[in-house]
Amino acid sequence: MSKEEITYPVKGGGKLTYWLKLDPKVSASSKTIADTEFAKELAKRTGIEIEWVHPTQGQEQQQLNLMIASGDMADIIDAPWGTWYPGGAEKALQDNVILPLNDLIEKYAPDYLKVLETDPEKNKQVRTDDGVLYGFACFRGDDINTVYVAPLLRGDWLKELGLSRPTTVAEYEEVLRAFKEKKGATAPFTITKNLDENFVAGALGFSLNWYIDDNGKVAYGRLHPNYKEYLTIMHRWYEEGLLDNNFATNDGDAIKANMLNSTSGLTIGFLSGNMGTWMNAMKDKDPNYELVASQYPTLNKGEKVKFAQKDWKFNGWSTAITTSCQNPELAAKFLNYGYTEEGEMLYNFGIEGVSYEMVNGYPTYTDAVMKHPTFSVAEALSVYTRTAYADGPFIQRKEYIEQVMQLPQQKEALQILIQADPYPNKYPPATTTPEEAQELATIESDINTYVDEMTLRFIIGTEPLSNFDKFVETVKSMNIDRAIEIRQKSVDRYNNRK
Template sequence: MPAHFHRPPRLLPVTALAAMLALWLPAQAAPEPIALPIVRQPLTLSWYANLHPSAATSLHDLSEQTAYRELAERTGIRVAFQHPPIGGEKERFKLLVVSGKYPDVVEADWADYPGGPAKALKDGMIVPLNALIAHHAPNLSALLDANPDIRRQISTDDGTIYCFPMLYIDPRVRNVWGPQIRQDWLDKLGLRQPTTLAEWHAVLSAFKTRDPNGNGRADEIPYSTFTVPGVRNAPGLPPGLWPFLGAFGLAPEFYRSGGRIRYSPAEPAYKDFLATLHRWYREGLIDPDYVSQEQKPFDTKMSAGRIGAYAFFNGSGLGRYTLLARAGTPGFRLAGVPYPRAADGRRHITYPPAAQIFRNYGAAISRADRNVVETVKFLDYGYSAEGSLTLNFGKQGVSYTLVGGEPHYTDAVRRHPTLSVSDAILRHARPQYGPLVQDPRYLEQFYALPEQRQALAAWADGDTDLLLPPLQAGGRNARKFASLMSDIETYVAEMTTKFILGREPLDRFDDYRAKLDRAGMQEAIGYMQAAYDQYRRKPIQATLPGLPSGKPIPVATAAPTVPAAAGQ
């Protein structure tokens, strides 16, 4: 990236942009079938995208990946990738935005664009895709028509689709985080996996008093957690404590109940949640270092066989800790356990991404692209059965084979002499991120341990009714909302910690709630309610705004059906 930037070219008026887009579109409503190769003469697309650290262990850029070599052979389109430096992705994306010089395709987390994706469209950096998808993307069109909620999640408030999305459709690929427990300790003490708060209390108390690690010292930490610098936490609540919110009908920060938006720290039930955690903390069931502990000291405690339960990811948590600990702790066994039941018997999943089929990440087409139709067809091919297999598994006979019609990674992936399974997968395919539908069959093979596959089922045993879809709160009042929440979150974090540690008595909870209202809590909730109402009003038809040939394509209005994954 040069040290200086050219002034961005003058942007086209919206009417001119619509007219230019119309030239790319035939006068028809149904998408054209994609014939291969897409182009008769070789075509190269420039493409900005992050390079996953695991891919960087064996690839200079994604054009060397087996999947993109195979796609180039089939489609006639080669991709010249531009990758930001690992660790500097956000800063480089900001520089790209202000440069005014864009590649044909920009793949990014569009929540990072100043003002969000709607502003990127308004600024003219990227082009609206509704009409292009409706005419030239039969695979993504079919997916959106069958799943109205996906259309809502991948579009701006006015219904404009701005990128070819990374989708997590199957619940198994969304439930990759949850509570985990030392199953070997449970077995040794003759205990069952806890399912309610009362059972959790009994199990953690046994971990505290009955020496499950067998070293003759009372050094067990029944429940621990940690924070990751730079990763957002709920105010005063590291993620490891989130599973217990659901037992009180709450979720981290804002949640939905009967169509109404609520803020957990302002709810009466939050007092009961705090009272439970305070009791557990007072009894020594929660790690005394939980407030400021980061992952390294947590890892040390886990490796020393001191931690009984926590909540984290399946791969970097359950899988990693199992492999690290088994060498020094014979019989070490972790298990993913379901979220605790609420008083009404329901299990509420409280990991926010579990409800998000789309997480703002996808490939947009920039205004610089002079081969828009071909680009749309190339991107859409990734949502076809064949394209999805390629992006998730690579090339048949090289990185995967079909056994009974199901894709299985070959030994080139599962038993690579120098690469981990994760690194080897990304040498050949990119199922972890990109414009595609993540295939759960990839995840089942990525998770090599039977305990990891069991955890997927355990964490999916619940509902996501409390969790919100991705929302952009505030609209024109975004700055006001952000200002309100900055002060509110600071106060909530302070008081939540004080209540749990016992530095503030819970009989002052009503005073705390009153101060939240004085700080503008109800106004902030109103902004989120407006954002949620707008989300539910989003068009669920394939409208083609502002284009001469644009007509709605009717879609089903029943509850969305969610397929397992493209290509299954």
């Protein structure tokens, strides 16, 4: 197939409709993305007029499916197809909702194609099992972009008590006990009932939910031999008052209150939305207040962290061209722009001289972003870029993360978290067939309900751990082996993608 030379602005231009959620960071300053400086600059540079279409906030998934059902679709749709469309991208292709893009990308999107050709892992993640490209993916550009959740501890308490940051389960327990006994924390470790699938469990060699075992096979964490030990530890912490006794009913507001009023000294939280926000909220009330991150725990000192929050470079969002699009060639050219050198700079940094300056070769955000009198950094960035709500056709650059994580404690946390190596055991972005997805949903819905209920009962103590073997037998009787079989087939297909 002959490839067309793509230059911007596109000769002759054109108009496209583009459906995407209106992120709250955008709506803080604009009623629509069309009003942002980013959208205006994007139209000017590509030579393509965009009519932006936004669903009602909080109803994005429902309205996506209603739009598709109506048959009156936008030319371009931005979505996490694996979760928002029943059956995922493969079903959307099968249902004639979105176009297969292999030929279009080869001819009209050379910069996106180059990204895929130079990174085999990204190439695998954005295709169907049959090798079909269905969208222009949003990628994280560096390891530092993939980590954002960590164990957060009261650093000022650690200093006051002469304690080092914990790295093993036993050290975390020692720290929690000190927080309770010497700092008066009534809920030293505060979390929600969702638990963190890698904290404590990861130290014992598994993830609470689906993961890949050391033999390369799909495994379900609640059947791991050490799951009973996990429950034993969590029950002990609950009984001793180290684990927040209200964890089953906690929500985000409760966690925030606990961490700000010294009820708690440890949680699992976001580096930006929790660590940064809470420290800024406390800087005038308590100048000594400090949060620091530590690694996800291991069982033995010095072990490599294998299970931790660390995402894939593909973040799940893809921008697809629909079968309603009358000019898919123009759409492909437009979406390719985000992967050009110029487009990548616009999507990540905005307009040079306005939202960023090049300082010794480093794209540096200006005071218009970093010191906006009204908006947060993320909100100000969203006037000029899309990187603060990464869900578009581009690669998020590490310089974004390096700058928005302004506190030294945040920067340090990033360096701690990227040391983990969960990928050999991390469940991959494999896809199931529509038929498999339906069968899995039936099996796993019942299992998840039962497992969640029993996990709470074991931790709280209303179900004795002497009944653990009976619990395992019940899970096995609920067709878990069939779920493992289906998932193994999908992972095998993923591993065989070219």
